Amino acid sequence: MKLLDNKNAVITGARRGIGREIVNTFAKHGANIWACARKYDENFEADMKSIAAQYGVEIWPVYFDVTSESEVKKAIAEIRAMKLPVDVLVNAAGIADSSTLFQMTSIEKMRNVMEVNFFALTRLTQYISRMMAKQKAGSIVNISSVAGIDGEPAQYEYSASKAAVIGGTRNLARELANSNIRVNAIAPGMISTDMGNLIEQSLKEEILQKTIMKRMGRPEEVANAAVFLASDLSSFMTGQIIRVDGGM
Numbered sequence: 001m002k003l004l005d006n007k008n009a010v011i012t013g014a015r016r017g018i019g020r021e022i023v024n025t026f027a028k029h030g031a032n033i034w035a036c037a038r039k040y041d042e043n044f045e046a047d048m049k050s051i052a053a054q055y056g057v058e059i060w061p062v063y064f065d066v067t068s069e070s071e072v073k074k075a076i077a078e079i080r081a082m083k084l085p086v087d088v089l090v091n092a093a094g095i096a097d098s099s100t101l102f103q104m105t106s107i108e109k110m111r112n113v114m115e116v117n118f119f120a121l122t123r124l125t126q127y128i129s130r131m132m133a134k135q136k137a138g139s140i141v142n143i144s145s146v147a148g149i150d151g152e153p154a155q156y157e158y159s160a161s162k163a164a165v166i167g168g169t170r171n172l173a174r175e176l177a178n179s180n181i182r183v184n185a186i187a188p189g190m191i192s193t194d195m196g197n198l199i200e201q202s203l204k205e206e207i208l209q210k211t212i213m214k215r216m217g218r219p220e221e222v223a224n225a226a227v228f229l230a231s232d233l234s235s236f237m238t239g240q241i242i243r244v245d246g247g248m
Helices: 017-028 042-055 069-081 107-135 156-179 201-210 219-230
Strands: 008-011 032-037 059-063 088-091 138-143 181-188 241-244
Touching (some): 008 017, 017 032, 017 088, 017 219, 042 059, 107 156, 107 181, 181 219
Parallel strands (some): 008 032, 008 088, 181 241
């Protein structure tokens, strides 16, 4: 059963990790995708073509820096020019810097993480939600983190940025409901990706000991939740934060 058959989705952070797996899983479920990455890359192009061919869908790579307003505007113009409905937006792009104690973390570093994880997400959502409002339909899925709910040692700026995503998700769900746009977020726990593996080993072991399932999650387990929130199976869900964390 293809849950996203004939739907068109914009997915950021598509080059690797959770974002790349969301592209793969959405394609498996029949979605056509604007796969967003920062810079042109032949390997990325080949990867997207391979996924598209495997599942018989269209995948259009779109390149822009999420923190650059001019590049975002250019990307939006490129998407608009195709004159297709945008049914789903998945904000998967994000960064996590190396762990440092709060007292030792510069404001500049905090601003950089907040810019990518919250303000860039907000800017793109503004543009895409305007398109969805004209169609009177859409689903927005934000990738937050359990760190934005529970907090995380030595990750002040990351936790704060992901908490902002959660607050924004709940606010937008109320604001966009009249346009028939649903807004939800996923809060992954410790996932086996390049970003997840930045966590120091001692902290990783401590977190795993507190996790009911005693393992790291897989990117596809987050992607499956994103498919559910993007599909009509979750048609009466908005403003929700879904934890995919193995029971933390």
